[in-house]
Amino acid sequence: MALLELNNVSAAYGPVRALEGVSLEVNDGEIVCLLGSNAAGKTTTLRTILGMVPAHKGEIRFNEERIDELRTQDIVGRGVTMVPENRRLFAKMSVRENLEIGANLRTDKKEIREDMERVFVLFPRLKERIGQRAGTLSGGEQQMLAIGRALMAKPSVLLMDEPSMGLAPILVEQVFDTIKEINELGTTILLVEQNAHVALSIADRGYVLQTGRIVLHDEAHALLEHPQLSQAYLGELD
Numbered sequence: 001m002a003l004l005e006l007n008n009v010s011a012a013y014g015p016v017r018a019l020e021g022v023s024l025e026v027n028d029g030e031i032v033c034l035l036g037s038n039a040a041g042k043t044t045t046l047r048t049i050l051g052m053v054p055a056h057k058g059e060i061r062f063n064e065e066r067i068d069e070l071r072t073q074d075i076v077g078r079g080v081t082m083v084p085e086n087r088r089l090f091a092k093m094s095v096r097e098n099l100e101i102g103a104n105l106r107t108d109k110k111e112i113r114e115d116m117e118r119v120f121v122l123f124p125r126l127k128e129r130i131g132q133r134a135g136t137l138s139g140g141e142q143q144m145l146a147i148g149r150a151l152m153a154k155p156s157v158l159l160m161d162e163p164s165m166g167l168a169p170i171l172v173e174q175v176f177d178t179i180k181e182i183n184e185l186g187t188t189i190l191l192v193e194q195n196a197h198v199a200l201s202i203a204d205r206g207y208v209l210q211t212g213r214i215v216l217h218d219e220a221h222a223l224l225e226h227p228q229l230s231q232a233y234l235g236e237l238d
């Protein structure tokens, strides 16, 4: 079943057309990656799903219900959360406070505490640094905290924007292992990445965006062998 579905969605920033008729679906339990070069519209796709950029055409459904006219916080409340590019942590707040902010739309106090413990099982390093200011964490720890904060909203679908950005290769591997683990624990994932090979190695399926349009989509293993994939990155795919 499609848990999240975009049907012919277009979006723009004033005169700049960023998405043109994007259709994609993310089924319950999948990891789907969204690939493409700089400025292809990957981040805009995630921001449009969350209602941060309005879709001026098309529709977006979550659990079969339209969400494209809802406010961002209502979309988050229904179970769609994002780990933003560059993490956007609250630098002066502690690890604990950043995690608590992730749960700020929830009222189930006992479950919030349990979910924080689950985050610490995934990322023991965060527990060791619970009182430390987020701005003083290493890049890898900050990425863990950004993922942990998003998980505190208890999402059904997690939108992840370039989680590998700025991380050393060994950490990229760890972050992707964790994404796989989060998925195995029951969270559906839509992953934006420039690092196509790493993303496809953990994904079920992938879509390739080029100047705001989906130009290719397939099973991850088929995309890995697709001769046009590298061309798509060079902007040569017609």
Ligand code: ATP
Pocket: 013, 016, 017, 018, 036, 037, 038, 039, 040, 041, 042, 043, 044, 045, 194
């Ligand atoms: P990157 O990998 O570089 O982050 P991307 O695929 O995520 O790229 P987007 O950030 O979605 O691409 O940008 C798509 C297009 O929309 C680009 O042409 C970009 O310049 C434009 N754009 C993005 N944000 C804005 C904004 N706030 N105002 C105006 N134009 C924007």
